[in-house]
Amino acid sequence: MEIPILHQEVQNYIDANLNSDLHSLLLKKSPFSDVSMQEIVQQIKGKQVAQKKFPFLLKEGIVFPPQLSLEQSSSDKTAVYKSKILKGKKFIDLTSGFGIDAYYLSQNFDEITLVEQNPELLKIVEHNWKILGKRAKFINQKLEGFLDQNSETFDVIYLDPARRDNNKNKVFLLEDLSPNILEIQEKLLSISKEVVIKLSPLIDLKYLVSVLKNISRIDIISVKNDVKEVVVFLTNENSGKIKCHCTNLESDESDLVFEYGSEENAHSEFSEPEKFIYIPNNTILKAGIFNLISEKFNLKKLHPNTHIYTSENKVNDFPGRTIEMEVVDGKQIKKKDQFNIISKNYPLKPDDIKKKYGLKDGGNNYLIFTQSKKGKIILKSV
Incomplete structure (x- = not known):
């Protein structure tokens, strides 16, 4: 069965407009009698999505469905x-x-x-x-x-x-x-x-x-x-x-x-920050295995409601970020310094922290605003 959208001249037009504004394109008249502009835009959206989600479909002859099916x-x-x-x-x-x-x-x-x-x-x-x-x-x-x-x-x-x-x-x-x-x-x-x-x-x-x-x-x-x-x-x-x-x-x-269920019998020990700080990835947080992580990797938590862990000696293969850090005073933070800011179990959100301390976002260094059992603390990467 012949599919008009796959005609070479139509495909050339689609490829030439992959970066065009699609709203503007929809207002134009289709240059093809047997293919509407809505069909053309549908294929452009499909190729745009495929570039990120399933690039194996970026080959000649592939047809893309409406946007909802792509999403x-x-x-x-x-x-x-x-x-x-x-x-x-x-x-x-x-x-x-x-x-x-x-x-x-x-x-x-x-x-x-x-x-x-x-x-x-x-x-x-x-x-x-x-x-x-x-x-x-x-x-x-x-x-x-x-x-x-x-x-x-x-x-x-x-x-x-x-x-x-x-x-x-x-x-x-x-x-x-x-x-x-x-x-x-x-x-x-x-x-x-x-x-x-x-x-x-x-x-x-x-x-x-x-x-x-x-x-x-x-x-x-x-x-x-x-x-x-x-x-x-x-x-x-x-x-x-x-x-x-x-x-x-x-x-x-x-x-x-x-x-599943092993978290119920697991227990955490607690400590003030030691040399290394561990932040679990989001699959661990989703699983809710906060005490199990502590036991499995022999790590201590900072606070019952702070899912951040610490140890004096570095633990390998931790499922998340491992950062060497030290406790700092807020007065030691210089304005216009650049940090990746993390707020966990802390009253201020990262945007509020940036405004308060006049910080820029990004770079290779980290600041963590959190709580230990003794109270609010700020951790800075070494």
Whole structure:
């Protein structure tokens, strides 16, 4: 089937306008009789997003969907990470969307099925997969209808539920997602050895464990310390223990693996600042394992509500920043000095601190405004 948007002259026009103002472009008349300016702008937006999120799609013949589908797609970084965990013979993505996750997650499977209720979006995915040389079975159907009629079993089912309600407001509880995970979890586990669900980074882990059955693993995935996804794994072959993985992609930090619930029995010791200061990455903060970190790395906390740690001797492989620091008096801070300013359990926010002390932001040095058990302190990198 011929696709007008892929005509060479149209693609040349799109490439020539990749950096154009899209609002202005929409006001212009399309230079092509069979392609609207809205379609052109859609492809420009698609290429702009692909440059950052999935550059493997920046090749001749690829068609991009409307912006919402692009925004809801995983980046290739998180998808590649998940693909290394999964393998088997039969893989199905019940909420295919633009198919980025499915493209990567299905790498280690022989038979691939994509289910998507939006017919136009599914046509785009099917076209792109042909361009990429990847085979799959494409099913245009609502997830619930597919489950009612399905008689197959799978090695892995993957879902990325829609996280907006009918009014396009963001929702987080599993019963508010589309599909409602709580209603279908038993059905999913009856037809697959493993069910993998991508969820919002804002989801509460305690809530997750309380409402989902047969959880075997939870992954908290960040990219450059920005938490992007919480991924939960369900399996019928469940030992009753849940392994949690904290992963900070595009960093030099090692993954941290722990058993869910171990934080409850962990304890922290406390100390005034010693030579080295440790700030956990955001996957650790999301996991809430503040005492476990203290025990695991033999570090002391500054304060019960300050998630900053210290030691006299440097600890390697800490999942976060390690900085050699000393306690300073506010009077020692010179105006117009340049610092990365961190405020933890302290009355003033970084912007307020910059104004108060007349500081510039950035550079290689750090100032931490925080509290120990003895009170407010300022730490300066050595």
